[in-house]
Amino acid sequence: MNQERRDKIELVRGAIENAKSTVEELRDEEQDYFDAMPEGLQGGEKGENAQEAVDQLDAAINSLEAAIDSLDEAKA
Numbered sequence: 001m002n003q004e005r006r007d008k009i010e011l012v013r014g015a016i017e018n019a020k021s022t023v024e025e026l027r028d029e030e031q032d033y034f035d036a037m038p039e040g041l042q043g044g045e046k047g048e049n050a051q052e053a054v055d056q057l058d059a060a061i062n063s064l065e066a067a068i069d070s071l072d073e074a075k076a
Contacts, residue, residue: 009075020064027057
């Protein structure tokens with residue numbers, strides 16, 4: 001792989017890192033929202049929706065981390 005393509009990969013990697021950071025912030029906000037709920041609401045629909053959102057955001061973070069790892073391997 002030539003340097004030009006490595007540089008492009010590094011740009012994409014940076015964009016994914018930024019997206020991952022934003023998703024982590026959103027996940028943390030949603031987790032704080034869930035944690036602040038009274039226990040009765042946590043078990044209800046709102047709580048279940050919030051927990052599902054946290055779980056899906058975690059999955060997105062894992063996918064973004066995998067993409068970063070793949071880009072690093074491609075660049076090596």
